Amino acid sequence: MITRIVTPSESGKRLHRYVRNLMPNYPLGQIYKMIEQGKVKVNGKRKKDTYELAAGDELTIHMEDEAYKEASIGAADKKVKYAGVKTDIDVVYEDAELLVVNKPAGLLTHPDQTEQKDTMITRVHAYLHRKGELDSRMFLPATANRLDRNTSGLVLVGKTAGMLHRLNQAIQKRELDKYYVTVVEGRLAAGGTVTAKLVRDESGNRTRVVKEPDAAPGSEERSDAPVEKDATTHYRPLQAGRGYTLVEIELISGRTHQIRTHMQSIGHPLLGDIKYGGKPFGDVRHQLLHAWKIALDDGRTFTAPLPPLFRSVLRRTGIDFSLPT
Structure with a gap:
């Protein structure tokens, strides 16, 4: 027994x-x-x-x-070592089941072929290990949402299997509200919604908007065609500056590079986002995108202040705006 x-x-x-x-x-x-x-x-x-x-x-x-x-052969029985792994994370909120962290730009959310040790989730594991809260080799706390390396802001971590499941279900059912802020090129006079479908090119790590073709009579969809995914992005301008606009974005779906692709498609690429049509801004050569607010389906709301680089760019573009806390 x-x-x-x-x-x-x-x-x-x-x-x-x-x-x-x-x-x-x-x-x-x-x-x-x-x-x-x-x-x-x-x-x-x-x-x-x-x-x-x-x-x-x-x-x-x-x-x-x-x-x-x-x-039980093959069960998770290897002890993970955290010697040398950084534990400095910006904790926005924490209880026994949920951890909300503010990820800095430049840090991967998860390990990939370029970086295995210093990522957001490995730092979280090391942080919880130091607190004595990694109590199982069968379950490791995991993130429910992922941010690109150069995107900063809120990441949700399920510290228990039950919480992780609930977070994932809320995201799949779109019961969780996610808001970002970014700076786009040009003057955006009014808000709107982009609903263009997206396809991924994994080999080039790019996402593109699907252009609706004129269907020819009797034509059939190719079996090897890339998978098209529905995507919806709400946007509203917060303040305009010298050639740029600070914009709040509500992400309804969560496709890879969705915000960057959708904003480029309406002629307002993100400042510094060279991959998706943006121009460098001084030393900024990547998207300036910050996941600033998340509202859970249980009524709890979390916010993260703008990082120093973001605030510096706002000053240089003549935008004087503070996010509510």
Whole structure:
């Protein structure tokens, strides 16, 4: 018989997924069967496979030790080391389940082929490790939203499996409101909405607006055509300066490079965004984009102040504006 106590960070995981994490080398169908037959119990009682575990729950698996050892081959059992990983993060809000951080421009949200160690999420892990809050090798806190390397602002981190699931569901159902500020080229006189579909070119790391072709009679869609995705961007000017406009953007969908592509498509590329038609501005040669506000579906709202570089550009373009807090 195998006994395990659910840790705080594991809370919110569904029973069948938790057991699957414990025994990745065991057939999923057999896991469902064990739960149905009462060979997996929580606090001594039978539960449905969809039961959401809580911190402190005692999980009992009625199985021989040798069989469990074989079934658990491949389970996450390597201890992650955080020596040398930076822990300095700008915490906007934190409780037992949720962490909201203000990511600086220039820092990746997640590791990629160019950087594995110093990213937003590795700093978060090191920060929580130092606090003694990484209590499970089966679950690591993760981000619910991602910002590009040169985009600054709010990133949501689910510290528990349950919170991460709820955040992801809210984003998928578009129950979470995300607001950005940026500086675009030209004078934007009025607000509006862009609904142009987008396609990705992964090889070139670019997104482009889909141009609606005139459909020829009898023509069929090519099977190898890039996937077109719906995208909606609301924008409204906050203040105009010398050849530039400070704009607030509400992101309805969350496609890669959506804001940059949509604003370029209406003739107002982002200041410094060379990849999408913008011109360099002094030493600024990347998009000036800041995720400044997020409103959760439970009524909580978080904001992040403008970074120093953003404020400097506003002064140089003659824009005098302060975000509400």
